[in-house]
Amino acid sequence: MAQNLSIAGKVRDESGLAIEFANVILYTEDESDIIKGTSSDIDGMFSVNNISSGTYKIRVSFIGFEPFDQILNISTDIELNIVLNEASETLDEISITAKKPTLVREADRLVFNVENTALIEGSMLQVLKSTPGVLVLGDEITVKNQNPTVFINDKRVYLSAEDLNQLLEGSSASSVKFIEVITNPSARYDADSGVVLNIIMGKNLITGYRGSILGDYTQGVFPRYGIGSNNFFKKNKVSFNLNYNYSKDKLNRDSDDTINFLDTNQSLDESWQSLINRNTYRETHTLNANFDYEINDNNSLSLSSNALYLPYFKYEIDNNTNIFSDDGTFLRRFTADNLSRDNKYNLGFDLNFRHNLQKGNLVFNAHYTTYNYKRNQGVVSNFFNQNNTFTNASAFNTDANQDTDIYAGKVDYSLPIDENSNFEAGIKFSGIDTESDLTQFDVDVASGQETLDAANSDAFDYEERIYAAYANFATSSEKWSLNAGLRAEQTNVDGFSPLTDVVTIQDYLEWFPNASIKYNISDSYNVYVNYKRSIARPSYSNLNPFQFFLNENYVVSGNPNLTPVFVDHGWVGADLLGGLFTVEAYYKNLDGAISEIPRQNNQTNVIEFINVNFDKTVEFGFDLLTYFNITDNWSVYAATSFYNIEEETDFGSGFVTQNQWSNYSALQSSASFLKDNSLNATLTLEWYGKNLQGFQIVEDRLYSNVFISKSVLKNKGVVSLSVEDIFNYFDVEARTRYQNQSNNLIVDYDNRFVKVAFRYKFGNTKLETNERRISTEERNRLEKKQ
Numbered sequence: 001m002a003q004n005l006s007i008a009g010k011v012r013d014e015s016g017l018a019i020e021f022a023n024v025i026l027y028t029e030d031e032s033d034i035i036k037g038t039s040s041d042i043d044g045m046f047s048v049n050n051i052s053s054g055t056y057k058i059r060v061s062f063i064g065f066e067p068f069d070q071i072l073n074i075s076t077d078i079e080l081n082i083v084l085n086e087a088s089e090t091l092d093e094i095s096i097t098a099k100k101p102t103l104v105r106e107a108d109r110l111v112f113n114v115e116n117t118a119l120i121e122g123s124m125l126q127v128l129k130s131t132p133g134v135l136v137l138g139d140e141i142t143v144k145n146q147n148p149t150v151f152i153n154d155k156r157v158y159l160s161a162e163d164l165n166q167l168l169e170g171s172s173a174s175s176v177k178f179i180e181v182i183t184n185p186s187a188r189y190d191a192d193s194g195v196v197l198n199i200i201m202g203k204n205l206i207t208g209y210r211g212s213i214l215g216d217y218t219q220g221v222f223p224r225y226g227i228g229s230n231n232f233f234k235k236n237k238v239s240f241n242l243n244y245n246y247s248k249d250k251l252n253r254d255s256d257d258t259i260n261f262l263d264t265n266q267s268l269d270e271s272w273q274s275l276i277n278r279n280t281y282r283e284t285h286t287l288n289a290n291f292d293y294e295i296n297d298n299n300s301l302s303l304s305s306n307a308l309y310l311p312y313f314k315y316e317i318d319n320n321t322n323i324f325s326d327d328g329t330f331l332r333r334f335t336a337d338n339l340s341r342d343n344k345y346n347l348g349f350d351l352n353f354r355h356n357l358q359k360g361n362l363v364f365n366a367h368y369t370t371y372n373y374k375r376n377q378g379v380v381s382n383f384f385n386q387n388n389t390f391t392n393a394s395a396f397n398t399d400a401n402q403d404t405d406i407y408a409g410k411v412d413y414s415l416p417i418d419e420n421s422n423f424e425a426g427i428k429f430s431g432i433d434t435e436s437d438l439t440q441f442d443v444d445v446a447s448g449q450e451t452l453d454a455a456n457s458d459a460f461d462y463e464e465r466i467y468a469a470y471a472n473f474a475t476s477s478e479k480w481s482l483n484a485g486l487r488a489e490q491t492n493v494d495g496f497s498p499l500t501d502v503v504t505i506q507d508y509l510e511w512f513p514n515a516s517i518k519y520n521i522s523d524s525y526n527v528y529v530n531y532k533r534s535i536a537r538p539s540y541s542n543l544n545p546f547q548f549f550l551n552e553n554y555v556v557s558g559n560p561n562l563t564p565v566f567v568d569h570g571w572v573g574a575d576l577l578g579g580l581f582t583v584e585a586y587y588k589n590l591d592g593a594i595s596e597i598p599r600q601n602n603q604t605n606v607i608e609f610i611n612v613n614f615d616k617t618v619e620f621g622f623d624l625l626t627y628f629n630i631t632d633n634w635s636v637y638a639a640t641s642f643y644n645i646e647e648e649t650d651f652g653s654g655f656v657t658q659n660q661w662s663n664y665s666a667l668q669s670s671a672s673f674l675k676d677n678s679l680n681a682t683l684t685l686e687w688y689g690k691n692l693q694g695f696q697i698v699e700d701r702l703y704s705n706v707f708i709s710k711s712v713l714k715n716k717g718v719v720s721l722s723v724e725d726i727f728n729y730f731d732v733e734a735r736t737r738y739q740n741q742s743n744n745l746i747v748d749y750d751n752r753f754v755k756v757a758f759r760y761k762f763g764n765t766k767l768e769t770n771e772r773r774i775s776t777e778e779r780n781r782l783e784k785k786q
Contacts, residue, residue, distance in 0.1 A: 018044030187485025
């Protein structure tokens with residue numbers, strides 16, 4: 001019995017709040033040896049077991065508090081109630097330099113730590129561009145050719161791809177702790193979350209105020225700039241953080257399009273070659289706020305918000321199209337000038353209530369998003385003959401409006417069965433209501449008089465209701481770990497276009513299993529198997545039957561006949577040499593994959609961009625990843641993936657099948673320099689080999705950037721420099737060749753730039769933050785990273 005004594009207790013601050021992750025160390029009486037150690041849990045509880053009788057010294061410490069020391073003469077089990085006093089008189093003298101790995105590889109995710117890298121001096125979008133495996137191209141974010149669901153602090157962001165891009169581009173990364181790329185989300189996540197990007201922001205858990213102001217200047221084709229402020233406050237049971245950013249941008253985009261219209265014999269009839277210049281002017285306000293209130297030890301309340309507001313958005317398109325015969329003879333040309341002005345906002349709110357039961361916890365969440373969008377567009381086209389003589393002109397205007405409300409409520413229950421097992425279950429309801437309309441007017445160029453174009457005007461009302469329930473079980477032992485779950489979702493969709501009498505109705509119940517099994521062969525080797533079924537529902541904007549004309553020959557159309565995509569994704573892998581290398585093989589089947597494709601009409605000389613369901617899309621490949629430290633201050637991540645994509649569908653004139661092998665490779669290196677590690681640099685290189693995307697072959701691309709930051713002004717200031725697309729090789733070149741489709745596309749994005757930024761920190765600037773996580777799963781992951 002004398003060899004199995006224990007010390008247990010609870011760690012609190014002066015106001016009685018539990019302190020999580022406090023270090024508890026047991027020494028010999030003279031402190032010559034460490035006997036044992038542990039950390040307090042989310043409730044401040046700790047336990048040190050299997051102690052022999054004798055005299056010891058216990059020390060309990062946490063950043064920002066005076067350490068607690070006590071001599072213990074142990075002859076029986078002891079229970080302590082420990083209060084840590086805030087080290088307020090020495091706050092300005094504390095300087096903490098945390099050393100964390102840049103990347104943590106887990107069976108179902110990559111955790112990309114950016115808190116101690118130069119990347120935090122950029123925008124959230126720049127951090128995502130540097131996150132391994134994440135591709136950002138234009139407004140689209142993809143992970144392994146799949147659009148991820150984006151969360152901020154475990155709360156879903158309900159934004160379109162364009163709005164999400166603007167939110168992330170306009171938000172500073174200075175408050176980002178790490179990015180989770182969750183490739184096998186549990187049943188707790190919505191079924192359409194095949195891949196999850198979770199952006200974890202810092203919170204101030206130390207009493208007092210901490211903040212910063214920042215500004216940046218970017219020189220691309222045109223100059224752009226931004227300013228912002230991050231603020232964190234905590235006192236007693238209340239904590240609050242508010243991040244605000246404003247940016248003013250002018251972005252350029254040039255493209256060179258060639259449409260080869262064919263005759264009935266599939267021979268070249270006319271070649272339309274267009275040079276298109278697009279300029280986007282925008283002013284963007286973004287805001288992220290979180291308010292947390294610890295009611296008592298068992299109950300807490302939080303309110304969070306993500307807001308995007310664009311009071312000014314102007315979009316200019318200048319198009320010059322030359323038309324040639326099959327032998328290259330110039331036939332005619334036209335110009336099309338398109339000017340659009342937008343005004344929109346997107347406001348999202350989350351209310352969370354957490355209740356700790358005697359064993360386990362309940363979390364209630366309510367979400368609401370309101371979105372409003374208005375666009376006024378004017379298009380003028382001028383036509384010239386073979387002699388380049390003006391012949392005639394045409395013009396039209398459009399007014400587009402959209403109001404959307406998104407609301408959701410869910411309850412999650414988590415039950416720790418024992419030290420190694422956990423059970424989760426929950427229910428959720430979500431709904432979308434949107435009303436949109438598009439009115440087009442033909443304009444008499446001479447008089448300016450408008451006439452309603454009823455054929456290209458319409459309205460669309462859309463309702464979506466999803467009812468979901470799930471259960472998930474996770475357990476682990478020294479050799480095995482298992483995570484398995486099942487989610488059921490009932491979906492009801494009603495869409496109605498009153499002017500064209502188009503009705504969209506969908507009603508289906510689907511089941512979505514997921515499973516992860518891992519076996520530890522030894523401390524250095526393990527193998528794992530993962531499987532997940534998910535869904536990708538067509539967005540209401542894609543179901544909207546509107547036709548939006550960029551000019552008289554280019555039109556973007558909605559498709560009310562789109563159906564959901566069901567994705568079956570399985571992969572096997574192994575971690576070798578203690579996680580130094582990871583090898584994986586995967587297979588993914590997308591039933592009814594949705595892709596926007598160009599469809600050219602060789603009789604009318606109109607090209608239509610429309611989303612369609614493919615009959616078959618299969619992807620499989622092999623991945624190799626490694627992460628290691630060359631020195632304490634220099635880390636390297638490298639990955640390569642060889643994969644094949646096959647697409648097949650019937651456009652009404654026979655099946656079209658294409659497949660393409662491709663390679664994705666990435667190299668990222670992060671290092672700290674100088675004696676105080678105040679100079680940091682990160683270099684990212686990502687290679688995207690020739691690949692297949694929606695029956696388009698996209699040629700090789702190389703993404704490259706470098707971030708450098710230097711602490712100044714006694715570590716209160718940070719100056720940074722970043723260079724994007726160093727080698728100018730990340731633009732898009734694509735071609736389409738099948739049946740009667742023959743076109744080429746070259747797009748020169750405004751993605752090569754130099755950016756300088758400065759951030760000044762004030763308040764308790766020398767204290768590191770430590771975020772209290774919500775769930776057992778998140779706590780376990782943080783403990784692994786300590």
